[in-house]
Amino acid sequence: MTPRPRLAPLLLLLISLLLPWPAQAMSDPALRFGVFAYRPDHVIRERYQPLADYLADKVGQPVLLRVMGQDDMNRALAANQLDFFLTNPSHFLLIRSERSLTGVLATLVRERSGVATESVGGVIFSAADRSDLSSLKDLAGQTIATPGFHFLGGFQAPALELRDAGVDLFRQTHLKLVGSHDRVLKAVLSGDADAGFIRTGILEQLAEDNGDLLARIRVLNRQNLPGFPYIASTRLYPEWPLAALPHVRSEVVRRVASALFALEPDHPAARAARIAGFAPPADYQSVEHLARSLRIAPYDEVPLVSWVDVFQQYRPWLLTVATLVLMLVVATLWLGKKRRELSLAQRRLRRLVQSWPQPMLVLRDDRFVDCNRAAVELLRAEGEGSLLGQRLAAFLPRDGESAEGRDTGALLARVVAGEVARGEWLFRRLDGSDVWVEMTLAPIHERGEPEPYVLCAWYDITGRKEAEQRQRMAASVFEHAREAIFITDRYGNVIDVNDAYVEITGRSRQEAVGQLPPLPLEEGAGVFTSARAQGFWSGEFSCRHRKGDSRILALTLSGVPDDRGRIRHFVGVFADITRLKAQEQKLLTLAHFDALTGLPNRVLFADRLQQNMAQARRQGYQLAVIYIDLDEFKPVNDAFGHEAGDELLKELARRMRSELREEDTLARLGGDEFAAQVVNVEHPERLHGLLERMLRVVSEPVWVANHTVEVSASIGYTLYPQGEELDGDQLLRQADQAMYRAKQEGRNRCCRFQGLADG
Numbered sequence: 052m053t054p055r056p057r058l059a060p061l062l063l064l065l066i067s068l069l070l071p072w073p074a075q076a077m078s079d080p081a082l083r084f085g086v087f088a089y090r091p092d093h094v095i096r097e098r099y100q101p102l103a104d105y106l107a108d109k110v111g112q113p114v115l116l117r118v119m120g121q122d123d124m125n126r127a128l129a130a131n132q133l134d135f136f137l138t139n140p141s142h143f144l145l146i147r148s149e150r151s152l153t154g155v156l157a158t159l160v161r162e163r164s165g166v167a168t169e170s171v172g173g174v175i176f177s178a179a180d181r182s183d184l185s186s187l188k189d190l191a192g193q194t195i196a197t198p199g200f201h202f203l204g205g206f207q208a209p210a211l212e213l214r215d216a217g218v219d220l221f222r223q224t225h226l227k228l229v230g231s232h233d234r235v236l237k238a239v240l241s242g243d244a245d246a247g248f249i250r251t252g253i254l255e256q257l258a259e260d261n262g263d264l265l266a267r268i269r270v271l272n273r274q275n276l277p278g279f280p281y282i283a284s285t286r287l288y289p290e291w292p293l294a295a296l297p298h299v300r301s302e303v304v305r306r307v308a309s310a311l312f313a314l315e316p317d318h319p320a321a322r323a324a325r326i327a328g329f330a331p332p333a334d335y336q337s338v339e340h341l342a343r344s345l346r347i348a349p350y351d352e353v354p355l356v357s358w359v360d361v362f363q364q365y366r367p368w369l370l371t372v373a374t375l376v377l378m379l380v381v382a383t384l385w386l387g388k389k390r391r392e393l394s395l396a397q398r399r400l401r402r403l404v405q406s407w408p409q410p411m412l413v414l415r416d417d418r419f420v421d422c423n424r425a426a427v428e429l430l431r432a433e434g435e436g437s438l439l440g441q442r443l444a445a446f447l448p449r450d451g452e453s454a455e456g457r458d459t460g461a462l463l464a465r466v467v468a469g470e471v472a473r474g475e476w477l478f479r480r481l482d483g484s485d486v487w488v489e490m491t492l493a494p495i496h497e498r499g500e501p502e503p504y505v506l507c508a509w510y511d512i513t514g515r516k517e518a519e520q521r522q523r524m525a526a527s528v529f530e531h532a533r534e535a536i537f538i539t540d541r542y543g544n545v546i547d548v549n550d551a552y553v554e555i556t557g558r559s560r561q562e563a564v565g566q567l568p569p570l571p572l573e574e575g576a577g578v579f580t581s582a583r584a585q586g587f588w589s590g591e592f593s594c595r596h597r598k599g600d601s602r603i604l605a606l607t608l609s610g611v612p613d614d615r616g617r618i619r620h621f622v623g624v625f626a627d628i629t630r631l632k633a634q635e636q637k638l639l640t641l642a643h644f645d646a647l648t649g650l651p652n653r654v655l656f657a658d659r660l661q662q663n664m665a666q667a668r669r670q671g672y673q674l675a676v677i678y679i680d681l682d683e684f685k686p687v688n689d690a691f692g693h694e695a696g697d698e699l700l701k702e703l704a705r706r707m708r709s710e711l712r713e714e715d716t717l718a719r720l721g722g723d724e725f726a727a728q729v730v731n732v733e734h735p736e737r738l739h740g741l742l743e744r745m746l747r748v749v750s751e752p753v754w755v756a757n758h759t760v761e762v763s764a765s766i767g768y769t770l771y772p773q774g775e776e777l778d779g780d781q782l783l784r785q786a787d788q789a790m791y792r793a794k795q796e797g798r799n800r801c802c803r804f805q806g807l808a809d810g
């Protein structure tokens with residue numbers, strides 16, 4: 052048998068292994084390679100298109116280069132529209148936190164003047180003429196331009212340097228996000244920003260096209276980094292990572308990684324991208340630590356820690372503390388039991404406990420022979436020596452009797468005989484002030500002892516006595532106050548009222564108890580809710596008396612808490628202010644309206660003019676200010692009297708007011724002078740028509756004093772806003788001047804203010 056049949060399959064297998072795979076690979080779809088556009092898109096595309104062509108040649112598949120910003124890259128990754136991407140480390144951490152990746156394939160190695168580096172940092176700079184910015188602390192309060200928050204060299208690395216220098220970027224500076232490094236440089240040189248952040252290498256690239264660029268800027272916090280070919284202001288971090296998406300086949304990932312590592316510095320693709328190739332993946336833990344320190348996404352949220360996590364981490368300590376606490380509780384209980392036993396055993400043997408908080412004194416033969424510190428403090432003595440030897444009667448008021456009218460000698464005699472006496476006594480301290488005490492006298496000697504001793508225990512009840520006195524005074528005020536006072540339970544139901552309540556509301560005490568007090572109709576029982584939340588409620592409202600007439604009440608409702616701070620009662624005080632409100636309304640009317648015509652007076656006219664001017668400025672419409680003076684009014688007064696003149700003024704005011712809209716204002720300034728405000732003047736023709744109608748209704752005959760009289764009007768007006776800002780008085784003076792011009796031109800006409808040129 053010949054060897055050919057055996058060699059043929061081996062040759063076919065060798066040919067199939069060597070030849071078919073490139074053709075099959077070239078038939079695969081194009082690989083989508085995304086590159087972050089940290090500079091203008093055309094610059095990035097020009098630099099990285101040769102790298103895409105290089106990868107296509109090495110991998111055997113078309114490589115489609117996509118240059119995009121961070122937001123576009125995020126959307127493309129979310130839609131699974133990229134296979135590989137190259138971006139800055141900060142952006143890579145954000146992408147990795149949002150979706151799964153295969154990991155970093157390689158780290159970019161940049162090259163300048165034959166020096167390669169796998170590190171990147173930030174540059175902090177200002178314009179060269181900013182001599183006031185020489186250190187990082189000088190940036191506090193300045194406007195700083197940055198490409199964005201997720202730029203490692205353009206924001207995060209400089210931000211950490213400023214934080215270490217004591218400058219908080221987010222609180223002490225004004226950040227201006229411009230989107231790219233080139234815009235940062237333009238913003239600083241144009242004066243739109245005081246300083247800027249860019250990544251290392253950008254200044255050197257831009258200086259190639261602009262030779263004097265480095266002389267026009269000032270670099271802050273410049274670092275001396277041997278072997279690093281770029282200007283830097285911060286510490287260094289790993290360069291850009293290149294990563295693959297999980298959907299890319301593993302053999303394609305291996306071919307791409309192999310091609311990246313095989314790229315030499317002198318290759319055209321490397322020279323175009325200004326890189327020295329790619330290195331094995333760097334450790335990006337320093338970038339993670341930077342983002343965590345600055346609390347920037349994806350590390351801007353503090354992780355939630357549950358009690359289970361705390362217990363798992365500190366279980367030995369927690370068990371130790373729990374054991375110690377348990378031992379302390381057991382020891383405390385045991386000591387308490389022993390203390391009680393000791394107190395019971397020594398009670399009969401101890402005559403005076405010096406540390407007892409209740410005042411105690413020991414008497415023998417009606418004189419103090421011992422006392423504790425509380426007794427000294429109660430009687431305000433200088434020391435125990437000033438009390439010893441004193442008689443009990445020496446501390447009674449001048450009448451020598453107690454509050455119960457008992458003689459101390461007879462009382463002590465009964466106690467010595469074995470009786471225990473209790474009662475409330477009024478004593479006078481050594482400083483002359485009075486104190487009420489609840490006194491207990493008890494014998495503390497055995498039968499047959501030659502010297503009987505009496506224990507005198509006092510309990511200060513001065514506060515209670517004063518409270519009782521205040522309560523009696525409060526009850527007296529409650530009964531005799533002219534304001535209505537009521538007390539309710541926690542739900543607002545009345546439990547007691549005074550006589551003024553009955554008089555103001557018309558409800559008897561029996562009718563009021565168990566019902567709600569008068570309350571505002573719009574709030575009702577919500578008044579009690581507000582008083583419970585805030586402690587009180589105060590307001591004015593209208594209610595109806597039992598007889599049917601309406602009254603206005605001023606109510607103050609206060610919550611009364613118990614010892615635990617919970618509201619148990621409410622106390623309300625209200626007064627009838629109906630007459631006061633009527634008087635206020637009358638005074639308000641007199642202050643703002645004309646007594647004869649009922650029109651607004653000059654004060655109200657000026658107030659509304661300020662409001663209408665502000666509204667005209669906000670809404671962008673015109674406001675007309677009109678000045679009206681009646682012609683030949685004085686002859687009417689002279690011929691028919693002032694009463695006829697008043698009737699004429701009232702009729703003409705009514706006519707002119709009927710020609711205006713509801714939102715317009717007509718006011719009487721005094722005598723026969725009126726003024727008007729017309730808002731939202733859309734067309735001058737309509738305003739002129741309104742003024743013609745007003746002239747017509749004024750000139751129509753009026754029947755007064757059994758005679759028909761006729762008068763006319765001269766009207767001047769002006770419009771607002773004008774070229775310069777004016778106040779209300781100036782507008783009224785302009786309308787007044789226009790009115791005088793109407794009189795000069797023959798009366799019974801209207802004129803518009805034309806300025807000083809026509810004057």
